[in-house]
Ligand code: GDP
């Protein structure tokens with residue numbers, strides 16, 4: 001079972017060339033970011049798993065902030081940085097101790113002070129004595145006690161750890177394995193809904209995301225060709241904050257036109273790692289193929305809610321037949337989950353993308369579904385009566401009692417005799433009956449059998 005705990009997001013912000021990428025690499029522990037002396041070379045946001053001692057978090061590197069107001073690359077970077085502030089739980093504001101406090105740093109500090117997130121001020125390049133003056137100046141920024149570090153040499157990491165630790169441990173979301181109470185559910189509703197968009201190359205994922213965001217968030221403009229490791233973008237749909245995660249297929253690599261290029265199951269699993277709901281995109285002009293079904297099956301096996309986007313609908317000729325064909329294939333080949341929502345849409349024209357997001361919201365709700373033990377047992381009684389468990393060596397298996405042990409996805413524990421002998425088809429019957437009764441189409445439902453002593 002994948003752990004769906006969402007780690008806190010730590011954003012690294014600051015003007016170009018202060019050492020953000022170097023710090024990113026140090027926290028991530030890999031050479032992921034591009035480090036360069038040219039200011040502004042880190043043009044996009046990257047996210048990766050980071051750690052410091054026993055602290056685990058997501059690190060987000062941002063482009064630097066510039067004062068430009070036109071739609072130049074620096075202006076776009078600035079917008080992305082502001083967005084990062086909206087996404088992050090904790091901010092590491094980095095300045096260059098050797099350069100001292102610059103006008104850009106001050107401007108940036110003014111912006112940051114308005115945000116609600118905790119901010120740590122890091123004075124980088126502080127190895128040796130060269131950053132001493134810069135360190136003292138840093139107090140003037142009014143962002144609390146500066147922490148001298150050297151991202152390049154790994155100095156000051158213990159102090160950073162001390163400062164981060166209380167912030168991260170406080171922010172750590174609860175690991176959910178028992179029924180949560182109402183308060184937890186309210187907290188879950190406030191967190192941005194994490195959506196991954198996955199599908200084979202060329203089905204139209206990038207086009208769709210750019211259309212959804214209504215802006216150039218994926219940097220598909222003239223400066224394209226920048227490699228990035230992972231991107232998440234946030235936006236609001238019907239007052240609900242949503243966070244879209246890209247997939248391997250979204251990276252701006254040279255475009256792949258070979259339709260046979262595979263999106264491996266491993267790529268899919270990586271891309272849905274932080275997702276609650278997965279929007280699986282297929283090319284409507286081509287229909288649902290074997291690879292699409294494999295991707296969908298792995299999404300379901302990972303316990304995520306799934307919505308199927310049949311894209312490029314504007315270019316589909318025999319719409320009725322195509323839709324029927326897709327529905328048939330789904331019901332024949334994906335028996336694990338019935339009722340997967342299907343939305344025909346066009347990323348190019350924007351048609352039905354709102355419907356797609358509505359479906360994602362609803363799928364998320366169903367994925368969080370909880371039922372009381374008494375209701376569950378009322379259902380169970382009826383289901384057992386309608387269709388009795390089979391006989392095993394002449395004796396009937398008895399299912400005595402059930403309870404929901406968790407949500408996300410809904411997971412039931414059923415207490416029964418001869419648990420190991422209950423056949424799969426019977427479990428499938430119970431799952432489908434549960435799904436119908438509580439109206440949970442498209443959501444994986446898990447059953448754990450327990451045998452009382
Ligand atoms: P970014 O633009 O903020 O992402 O900055 P980079 O991480 O690309 O770093 C800019 C330059 O500063 C590079 O030449 C780095 O090698 C250098 N740099 C980064 N951290 C340190 C540090 O701790 N000490 C020193 N002396 N140089 C550093």
Ligand code: GDP
Pocket residue numbers: 200201202203204205206207208249250311312313314315345346347348349
């Ligand atoms: P990705 O690899 O999944 O991100 O796919 P892209 O977004 O790069 O799109 C691949 C190709 O399909 C491009 O030539 C797009 O113009 C085209 N495309 C994307 N969405 C649509 C759509 O809704 N309708 C049509 N007719 N073409 C589309």
